[in-house]
Amino acid sequence: MNRTELKLTLRLIPFLDSVEDVEDGLVRVRDRRWLAWHPDVVTALFRTDRALRHPPSRTLSPLLGTRSVLWLDGREHAAYRRTLAPLLRPARHRAVVEEIVERAVGDLPETPVSLSSWTRGLTLRIIGRVVFGVDDDVLLTAFSRWLDRRLGSRVRTLAHRCLTPGATRSDPRLDALLLHRARTAEPPALAAFLPADDLRDQVVSLLFAGHETTASATAWTLHWTSRTPGLAERPDLLDAVIAESLRLSPPATLAGNRMSAAGMVITPSIYLAHRRAATYENPHVFDPGRPPPPPGAFLPFGGGVRLCPGRDLALLEIRLIVATLLRHRRVEVTSPIGPPRSRGAAMVPPPSLTVVATCRR
Template identity: 70%
Template sequence: MNRTELRFALYLIPFLDSVEDIEDGLVKLRDRRWLIWHPDVMAALFRNDRDLRHPPSRTLSPLLGNRSVLWLDGAEHTAYRHALAPMLRGNRYQVLIDEMVARSIAELPSGDPVGLAAWTRRLTLRIIGRIVFGVDDDELLTAFTRWLDRRLGIRVRTLAHRYLAPGTTRFDAELDRRLLHRAKAAEPPALAACLPQEDLRDQVVSLLFAGHETTASATAWTVFWIYRTPGLADKILSGDAALLEATIMESLRLSPPATLAGNRMSDDGMTITPSIYLAHRRAATYADPHVFDPARFLGGQQRTGAFFPFGGGVRHCLGRDLALLEIRMIVTALLRHRRIRLHVPRHCTPQLRGAAMAPPPSLAMVATCRR
């Protein structure tokens, strides 16, 4: 591993910040591996995505499994996406989301600080847990969170798993047994009925992980930016739906929960890694890219390859509409029912969970009832 790739691996955000002014929008990480973010290159990559391979993540595949839909290719990938897509159609879950959001807001301790990202993770995991299992099981979801946090919650531990024990699975046999039991007992048995049993574990874990982690981070970042922008909360509360949507989009631009959009590999072994983080901060695309400005998303279409918080090509996120619905409903309910103060640490350095970018645990909110 050369010095450039080492910096990319160990100090991802500082490395991305150090190269963001490169106008070509690409950096050679090592021989036959490139980091890219130029919109024209991104658009071409996504257009030709079906002809590329998508190697497993060295960080996430030991957790999610090599049979996760996230790594499959070709006809098999298409078939799995078709099988899973009906489960993730957002509009069918409005009542469920409303119920879960109301419950989680009611549980907020009045006047006591609560970690913002931890709270949104618990809530979004409850939502995807009900979708996958058909019932509430907070005990099982708590066990899942502990298992995930032991592996992704601390950056040093994540890197140690990746580089000191490469290729080693990090499954928990007892947790897997409980997850599979719950998935098979679901009514209707949506997953168990449409997927091969030998792949069920990997798809359950992938849905739980992908179905809550980035949505939680996106929601927390949106709340953060609203309360960092004077007057924005009152304007959204007045019922300005377009402004709320633009605020969410701008939060996804400036604080994308996924910094990278997975690896692509050509038949001759060239590996390409698209950077969402860098594409969203490109000065040639966005004026004053480090400034939070929802107005840039009011009434305009974004250039293809310049804005892709949910990935692109054949790997675009199946749960995009569900995630956006959750963010809208959580943020709106929180603004309506609680007065929020944020305890923002002096150095609000993002926490990396794999390649995902979450607010730091030290970012806390204090919620009190509206009178």
């Protein structure tokens, strides 16, 4: 591992900040691997995505499994996406999301809470209901603890990634509980349509991808809303606020690896594409009034054949959580914002970011 790759691995966000001003939007990480964020390169990658391979993440593939839809290619990948698409349609789950969000906001204490922890627990409960059809807080708590043991800090993530690389990091007891719950779900959202040998990897992938990034995006949106005077009183600007939060604080920093037939790997950087000064005026300023960006410059949910299949469901959750919370509560950030943290390849607010949500009288 060379110096550049070591920096990318050990200090992801500081490294991305250090190359932000590279004008051509390309940085060589190592021989035959590049990081790219120029909008023309990103657009070309997404346009030719079906012809490329998608090597798995060295951090996430031991957790999610080699049969996760995130790593499959070609017809197999397309078939899995067609199977999962009906499950993730937002219209199918709007009433469930509204019910869970209303309950969570009603139960929120009027004392300081960790914003990231609250949104993560809420979005995990939502995707748990989507996948299993019922609430199972015991199972979801076990799943959350399993993730935290591997991604909850930089040291844990590096140990998980670098020690005995390639080894599985699954928990057989947790897997058995997840599979039992998936097979007894009513209606059978997954078990009736997926091969038995692949069910575990798809369930874990859905639970992980279906809550981590949505929780982070929601927390960042609430952070920016609470820090911008008057914004909480403008529900007409909610979609613009969410979009600008996704630009400036994208929950995923990278958009997955693309490999050509010749073995060249290019990884689009969402974080750098969203902060490119040649694309965005004053890119570090939170401005919901920005004009629409050009193609290849705004990719919070990835793109190409890897465009997040849960994008519309995630946007529904963010809108409903933020709108419901601001309708019922006055949200005040009670701690200074520190530097964002890496959680795998995700960018999350620091745990020290706390808010107080007082009831509107």
